[in-house]
Amino acid sequence: MRTWGGEQVEQAVAGAVALLRTAADQDWDGATAGRLEWSCRRTAEHIASDLLAYAGQLAGRARSAYVPFGITFDEGTGNADVLDVIETTGVLLTAAVRTTPREVRAFHPYPFRSANREGFAAMGVAEVLLHTHDIATGLDLAYEPPAELCEDVLARLFPHVQPGSAPWPTLLWATGRGDLPGRPPVTEWRWSNPPAVPAGRLILEGVAPAAARDLSAGGDGGFTWAEGGPYEGTRDAAGMTVKAYEAGVHRPEWGMFVLVRQEDGRAVGGMGFHGVPDEEGRAEVGYDLAVSARGHGYATEALRALSAWALTRDDVRTLIATVDRHNVPSQRVLTRAGFVAVREDEEEISYEIRP
Incomplete structure (x- = not known):
């Protein structure tokens, strides 16, 4: 899977700044940014602040919290100067993304309290694209970022949003900035970084649809695999994730x-659910390991942690698993993880296992 992050931040910032420089002589304080309550000037400063904050987190x-610092603009800073700051903070986020190891996670509140370098890059790109749209609307400028960039953001931060026929209108609709035929208006929204569940010697890292698509197509999903991985079941599960996302x-x-x-x-392997809990609060779990990782207790360790994580949720009453009777x-x-045989x-x- 191609490395995603630094290049995309650069691309988003370059496109935004190039457009907004054409209107740097307009009154940004007196123009409202799209559907926001902020002025165009305030919105541009917000872009720079977010890029710096994400770089600082990484x-x-x-x-456990945001690092307590921010940007203060010098008195007399003009619109063109603000764009210089956006370029600078974009470079800082790009550098942080490129120099942070893939497994590092840092605090972000929504929704699982952390994100990795790809997540912070995607959030930075989203802030640039969406708020440049807001400013461009207020200044009466035409703006449409590259479709691939929008599609990548959707597949990383909006896994709950069904893809539309065109990525940019879908992203605008998903964030309450536009309408999409056949879909109700969005009045509240929040993006979603993949969860991460600690499991002793392991971390269970949630797989975004973008990574699942790569895995199901024969790629590595952005992970470095132990010998013999990913195993066939992991690729099948990735395909299920892609189908659910597209639906x-x-x-x-x-x-x-x-x-x-x-x-x-x-x-070393894959583990997860076949879908959301049903009306009775039942969710089915499945898993597999790379051949070289078997016999070390990894599956038991991971299943215990994932089960404990899932069973604390209000919408779950039972986890179930079905295995071939010859797969001892x-x-x-399952038995070591606390599951009990109920039918055969x-x-x-x-x-199954219950709280």
Whole structure:
């Protein structure tokens, strides 16, 4: 999978600044930015502040809150100067993304309290694209960023939004900035970085639709895999994630996770859910490991952690799993993780666990 982050931040910032420089002599304080209550000037300053904040979170490895600092503009700073600051803070975020290891996560409040370098890059790109649209609307400028950039942002930050026929109108609709035929107006929205669940020697990293698409097509999904991975079941699960995303029913907490070994950052397997809990609060779990990672207790460790994480949720009453009756190692994993056999036939055994 191609590296995503620094190049896309550069591309978004360059496009935004090039457009806004053509209107630097207009009255940005007196023009309202699109549907926002802010002026165009205030919105431009906000872009720079967000880019700096995201760079600071990654560089400082913030764990529990935003690093308490921000930008103060000198008296007499003009519109063109503000664009210089946007360019500068864009460079800082780009550098932070490119120099931060893939496995590092830093604090961001929505919705799972952290994001990795790809997440911060995607949030930075989204801030630039969306707020440049707001400013351009207020200044009566035409603006449409590259479709691929918009599609990437949607597939990383809006996994719950069904893709539309055109990425840019879909992104505007998903953030309450436009209408989409056949879909109701959006009045409240929030993007979503993939969750990460600690599991002893492992971290269970949620897989965004963009990574799932790459995995299902035979790529690595942006992970460095242990020998023999990803296994066939992981690629099949990634395909299920893509189908759910395209149907508009994917929810990141009920999707796919990759098991990443903390000691060396290598992915050793996949684990996750077949979909959201049903009306009775039942959700089905599945998993597999790369051949070289089997026999080390990774699956049991991960299943215990994921089950505990899921069973604390109000919408879950039972987790279930079904295994081939000849797959004794998988049966042992379920039993060690606290699952109990409840049904069996000539081919399969069904297990479940409750809070």
